[in-house]
Amino acid sequence: MSKDYIIEQLKKQIENFETKMQTEKVGTVLEVGDGVAKISGLSDVMASEMLEFPNGVYGVALNLEEGQIGAMILGEFSGIKEGDQVKSTGKILSIPVGENMIGRVINPLGQAIDGKGEIASDKFYPIEKIAPGVITRQSVNQPVQTGIKAIDAMIPVGRGQRELIIGDRQTGKTAIAIDVIINQKGQDMICIYVAIGQKESKIARIVAELEKKGAMEYTIIVLAGASDPATFSFIAPYSGCALGEYFMDKGKDVLIIYDDLSKHAWSYRQISLILKRPPGREAYPGDVFYLHSRLLERSAKLNKDFGGGSITALPIIETQAGDVSAYIPTNVISITDGQIYLESDLFYKGIRPALNVGLSVSRVGSAAQTKAMKKVAGKLRLDLAQFRELEAFAQFGSDLDENTRRQIERGKRTVEILKQDQYAPMLMENQVAILYALTNGFLDDVEVSKIKAWEADFQRYLDSSAKEVLTLIADKKELTEEIVAKLEKVIKDYKILLN
């Protein structure tokens, strides 16, 4: 670039520079407390409009009352004092969006917090948006491969679905979510992990693990830490969703994990109580249901005319002592299209993922399951249900008839096969192969204690010597007679090899 050109440009800019009077609406801070400010003036501010406090801190107008407004402060509020001037901006709260967010850790305002430099973006999406309407939607018809046998087989999740992960603390809720993200490699899915009020150490560990598995290449982490103001926790899921909508509008499939929505409800409760909104059940404000329903309703599968993108949501709820009938869990259960229910009893028994198959359901996902998986999984649920029923009653005596004994043995093996290590998601075709072997009795002569080792070896054998069958299942996505014959031959060959 020549010097003259620069000067020419400068001249043009200076000439075109407008020296106009600028009208600003201002108010004065009346009181500040715990991330919330009461402001007088600002008579024609909009609901949820961004406000500018001195030294560049932003806020959002929440309560509009006669003569004053209540606003939450996004960021450091200790510097704000009574009498400070607050400017209105005329903009609804929005965050920058863009492709270059992928692979980054950001705060709910879209600023990078991973130390890898600023994220330049000129496109903004409003944080709060009305969910896509009926005419833009399509029924769920494509699966999200979670890579977890128990989920893919019995509680399938479809693209555009909202599947709740619910359970007590330390039952592996986040572990499931992270495994799902890891398994999205090469599945053309963008993952957004929204951490709400989480420990920063936990997020550091998750980021490290995702980087190790190469999963950060398609993942964005939105972090509102435990030490950040409650307002950050409150807007974090909406920010994450706005980011997701940007990709959905481009026709992409997005997976969002909200970890977790109980902390989100707590932060909203805090803000509401400080704003003096009347408390209701469990001291939550009256609109706590709408808080989550308007968020989760934004997950959708759009039809072809609208780009065909989707947002799949996996909200997480932490229960206290297994109480699913508390206020927030019942709310979110009723909003979502099914739940994955984790139990601490199962977890301590060594059944991990600690999935309670009886209480977990997926209300729409089975429509999206591949035919192959449907075929092998149909029997699985039945086997397990019968096993549960017989298990309790079999403890009283050993005098069981042949049929009952066989069912119990099969059940024990099923439970064993459904156990899966963390960070070890499995491909659909491998899942189908092992579940086929299980449900068709090929494992009945293997000792229960040796099932895990048998399976590990079998998977290795499949990957090395039976690639052909695996690719067939992956391509056709169903079990034709020809494939079944081939699969059975592989299983028999492997068993001969063992003996």
Add this chain to the structure above:
Amino acid sequence: MRITATQYAKSLYEVTKEKSQSEIGVMAENFVKVLAKNRQTKLAVKIIKKFGEIYNKENGIAEVEAISSRKLEADQIQQIEKFIQGKYKVSEVIIDNKIDEKIKGGIILKIGDEILNGSVERQLRELKKCLKK
């Protein structure tokens, strides 16, 4: 129900509207008595402020704070008065001229919760932003 300062100020304005000096004196005294009875004398400062706002609004008076780097000349003040009268449809303008050298030049007008910022300082800031791009 709690009575707010705005409500007090409004009622005070209404009872004293178009009354003679002596009547206003009685009303004001009564008003203070009512306030004391309701134990809300601490609202007095706020009520006085609100009353001023209401009085100005009802009588078409605008109080303007004009911040400039040098003291405004008489004809400048007249110009501002005309400008405000035209913009806000008021009959009387009270200008309070304050001097702040930090704004370097131009003028900042504060009317109620609106600020008209025409200072050189702001324009320089905008120019800086513009050049940065």
